[in-house]
Each structure stands twice: as structure tokens, then as C-alpha cells.
Amino acid sequence: MVRLHLQRTAMATLFEMWLLGEDMEHLAAVGEAAWDEILRIEKMLSRFDPAAETARVNRTAAAGPVLVDYELFAVLEDCLFWNKETQGAFDIGAVAGVSFAEAVRMDLSSRTVQFLDDRMQLDFGGYGKGYALDAAARILNQFAVGSALMHGGTSSVLAVGVQEDGTPWPVGVQDPFTREPRELRQIPLTNCGLSTSATFAPGAETSDLVDPRRAGPLDQRVACVVAAPTALEAEVLSTALLAMGKPRARKYLEGRTPLDLFQVLWIEQHEESSILNEIFPLPSSAVS
Amino acid sequence: MLAAAGCIAREAQSAESRPPVRVAVVGTGGRGSDLIRKLTTIDRAQIVAVCDDYPPHLEQGRKYAGPEARSFENYSHMLSEMTPQAVVVATPLVQHYGMCREALDAGCAVFCEKTMCHTVEEAKTLTALIEKTGAVFQVGLQRRANAVYSQAAAMVDAGMLGQITAIKCQWHRNNPWRRPVPVGKDHPDWPDLERRLNWRLYWEYSQGLMTELASHQLDVANRLLKSLPRRVIGVGGIDYWRDGREVFDIVFCIYEYELPQPVFREKEAKSGRSDAPSEATAFSAEPYKVRVTYSSLQNNAFEGASELVMGTKGTLFLTQQKGLFYREYGADDPGWSRDGRIDRDASIITSGKTLKMSNDPWVHRGKPFEIDNQSDDTRDELVAFLQNVQDQNPETICNARTGYENALTVLLGNQAMREGRSIEFPTESS
């Protein structure tokens, strides 16, 4: 068995892939195809690349309805779904300081998008990496690569199958708030997405994440780790749960089954050191 | 920084009532799918059909084109069932000629992906046909719709680079350029599928790096120099990816251009003040030569796809996303010693302190003037094409003549490498 490692930059971060198989030439070709798929999605979802579809919508949709392609329209519908599902906590308008559900009019029959608030800017920062990893995994599947680990910027991870020795892919969760590396937990992953969101980068004074309800930066030093069936769900939920804060997040998770969501970990600061707790499934309710 | 606007303005003007152009797309692989997705965002396009003879790709094309488009596995069958106004050809190079002809014969406008044709003969015949009928035809060299390159052409024309002496074009990447095959090597279908999917690697369907990559950049050279080359030498080989491919995985060509036109020369600043606006003087003497180098590597991606245009007064570094203009420090340079001020009475301003420059070895480059692309050139080239279809205007942004000259340029480069000798370009155009 051979292992291919691929490392490239996209979406203003580093992506890596490890693919396992029998034939290096095949793995290299599949790796390139998966990589092309990630780049294709960046060209759809980036607000920074002027040639991207999202950048075009951001430039023009305040002036009137803009025709978008089928896939972007479906992505926007999905974002609206998640916005409702998370009671507003996941919001692709948050960075612009407006509520996506209120600031955007989407018309299915004409496949158009219009901004009703001229501050509105689509921002897929909490969506795109997961979406891209899931799409890359479909390429791997199409070309019969059954074992792989991929990540975008380390915060979004997707594991396919198992390693050479049959064990799941181990992912270490590091303390987000200390400068010297300290591993808080190791999570074995197989056929599963994982995403971490932290309110603060190590050593940062203010958060780069926005609380959509208060329209200001998040202020608690907390982080949320979500393992879910897809990288997209993990990413959307880790972003949303973090924005909700622990009490609301707990409430939101109540009554769910570990089938829709495998695991949610919460990291917070207690007397200057970070502690990690499982908030889903709750340790007491953990059957099997 | 300059934000160049390209074709956006033209699109905005025409919130119009003309019915959209009925477009069919043949070849729904990588590029065809991109074009389909762009077309679905353009008001003046309506995709009526997609066609591909490989079912998994056809399925992908249908998904992107939406439920209203019909789908066909056979191109001739599609054209017998319907007459689209325009056909977009995004199939392997070897198919371009036949498919373009069929569409033109059916009275359609054609957008043909680069490179126009697999052989010079084909490109010549197709061009003659198009010029005779006045059909609307465009080759998919999207830098023609890119504001960075329009700005570069304008700067060259305005004499900002002085006399161009050389252009260095490269498209370097670091990957095998190989597409995966959905079945294993031991499967009976593998050999056929491999050739079909990896058509770029075989001479029978492709002309390798020259047609697949160099065509974009040698079109930039022809455009900026407003001329075809006179001769080309080159070397190529398969030196890294020895995996059964036929086409070179590394190519180096040198093209020689002879430019008879007047050129811009700076006035010898013997008497005049060096900061007086320099007049570009028309200067015509012996034809002078410009050398254009082209290289493609597939195992080092430093500076990727880019062109470096070198003139006596300045240098342009061009990419699709961004262009940079660096001045050469020369006779009419306002000078570092003036700190940006123009003082009419003093040639040098001194104040007791040595002018501080960095010790950075690249300091001589100075601060570049930046040209930013603000748009998607592939979408813009389609918008421009569709407008010409609506206007029945054969003067597209990359017409058959340009496509022919581009094909000739890249194909003779291949010939030079394959035959190991210098190849002369035909002197009579076409």
C-alpha cells in the first residue's frame, strides 16, 4: 500500500490530503482531480477573488437581481436552511453586520439573488471549506480511493475509511488559547467530518468571529469541536454552536440522536487554563 | 493601483429586450462544464442542449445546464434535431475542426475553445471558410477579454515600455497533468478509457503543452507585438513524467519576430532636461528583432503562468489576476534624488543625509504600478461573444484570423522541437 501526501494553498489557507491506495500514479491523478474540485469551489464561493461567482454577486446584487448558476443558488438555499435550523446562529451575512435571511431576496423561478440591504456581502467563511472537502471526497469515491484524510486550514477535517493498519485517522485537538502546543484530546475519525471553531486565535485580543445577534465580535474565550457525518455539517454547526454560546448550544442539542451528529466538544477557560467537556452526547446519556 | 473594468460596462448597458441566444455546448468535460456554468449566469444566453459522448461527463453537463437543456450523446444527431444559434465547442483538440465545420455548415455561430485546430492546414481551411461566409466565430483565448492584458496592450502602444526587446512567457506547474481513470489498470476498459480521458497526453488527439498551455501566452506575444514570428527553434522532451505519455513534459521555444514598424525611442537627452516629458519619436530604420521565449515545466510551479515583457523603459509582469509595471531607471527618470518632487531650478536636491534605500537585493525593482483584474475573463469572453452573435458581428474579440495565427505559432513551435531544426513562418499571411 502506498500513501500520497498533497499540500496546496486555497481559500487563503493550507489544504492537505493523504490518500492511500495501491498505485501511486492513480493516486496522484485522483489527488489532482480532487484538488481541481477544491479550486473550482473556491472560484464559486470566494469573496476575495474578483473572478469568483460570489465576488460578482457581492459587487452587483445591491443594484438589482443577479442571475446565479444552479449550484450557487442551491448553496444559498442550503445556507438559508442552516440559518433557520440554527435559529439565526449560522449567518453568511454576519460578517457584513446584517442578517442574511432579511437582507437577501432569492427568487427560484428566475434563479436570481438580490441584496435588499446594501451592506450585505455573502461570506462563506464558515461554510466553504467543509463544502469543498465533501466535494473532494466525492471525487475520491468516484475513482475508488477508499482511504483518505483531508483538511482545510486544520479547522475543517474529513476522514474517509481507515489507515493502512486498519485504525481510524487520529486527529489531535489542541488547546486553542495557549501558545505552547498542548493536546487536549485525540479523536479517532473514520468516514466523518470534524470542525473546530475558536472565538480567538492564540494570543489575539479580539475575536474575528461575529455574534449575529449582537452584531459584535464574540467576547468569551471558547472553542467548539463538532464531529458530524459530513465536513459541511461539522463546519456549519461548530460555527453556529460557538455563536450560540454554551447554554443555548446545550439546549439546541437536547433531544438529538448521535446519528445526525456524532460528537460536540466544548473548550473554555477556567482559571487561566483550558478545559474540554463533551456536551454532546452528554457523558451520562452515552449508551454503548 | 488601477482597477480595470474590462467588459463589465458593456454588459450592464444592455438590459435589453432581445431574446437570449440559443446555445448548445459540445464537450462537457472540465472546460465545457466551466463554460456551461458561466453561460447559466448570463442573461443573454439560453442553453438549449448539451452534448458529450461520455455518459459520466454528459451527466455532469446536464446538472450544470439545468433541466431545460436537452442532452445528446451524438453531435451530428443533435445538429439534425435542432439548430442552435451558437455552438460552443469544448472537445479535445482533434475534434475542433470537424465540429466547427458542422456547426458552421448548419448556420450556427461558433465559440471554439483554444487551440483552434490540431493542424495548420485545418486552421487555414476553417479560417478561409469563416472569412468567406462572415460567420460569427470566436476562439476561447480568454486573456483577450481580460483587463490586465488590455491595459498592458495600451501601455505598450503608449510607449511606456519603450522598445520591447524580449518577452519571456512561461506556464510552469508541478503535477502529472494526468486525469484519473474510474476503473483499475487490470480492467479490460482501462486502455481505452485512459486514452479517452488523457487525450492531452497523446499526439493523435492533442499537440501537448504548446496547444494546451502555450497558446494562451503566445497569443499575448502576438497581440502585444502585433505580428507573427518569423522563425522558431526549440527543444522538448519527456524527462520527468515517463509514464507512457507521448507529448513532451517540458518544452522550451525561442521565437524570433522582426518588426518593421516605427518604434518608440527616447530622445537622446543631450540638451533637454531629463524630467521634461519625453516625446516618443517615430523612428524607422532596419527592422529590429524581438525574441520571445516560451517554456513549460511540469515539475516546478514557481511563478506559474506569467509573461514578462521587457522594454527599454520598463517591464511588465503579467498574470490573469494582476499585472505589475516596473520602470527601468533611465535617461528621463525623474530620479530618486528628488524624492518625488519636481523642482524646476535644481537638478539635485541635497540635504546632508544619504538617501536611504534598503539593502534588499531586489531594491532596484522599485515600487511597481499595479493593474488589478476585477472580473472573470472567461465569463466576459462569453458575454462578448454572445453580443456579437446578437449583432451578427463577425468582428469578435478573438476571430478566426487571430485563432489561425495563434495555432500557426504554437504548432510550428512543436514542429521545431519534434524535427530538431529552425522553422520559418510562412511570409504571406494565410
Ligand SMILES: NC(=O)c1ccc[n+]([C@@H]2O[C@H](COP(=O)([O-])OP(=O)(O)OC[C@H]3O[C@@H](n4cnc5c(N)ncnc54)[C@H](O)[C@@H]3O)[C@@H](O)[C@H]2O)c1
Ligand atoms: N481556455 C481555457 O482556459 C481552457 C482550459 C481547459 C481546457 N480548454 C480547452 O477545452 C477543450 C476541452 O478540454 P478539457 O480539459 O475540458 O477536456 P476534457 O477531456 O475534460 O473534456 C472534453 C470532453 O469532450 C468529450 N468528447 C470527446 N469526443 C467527443 C465527441 N466526439 N462528441 C461529444 N463529446 C466528445 C469528452 O467526452 C470530454 O467530456 C480543449 O480544447 C482544451 O484546450 C481551454
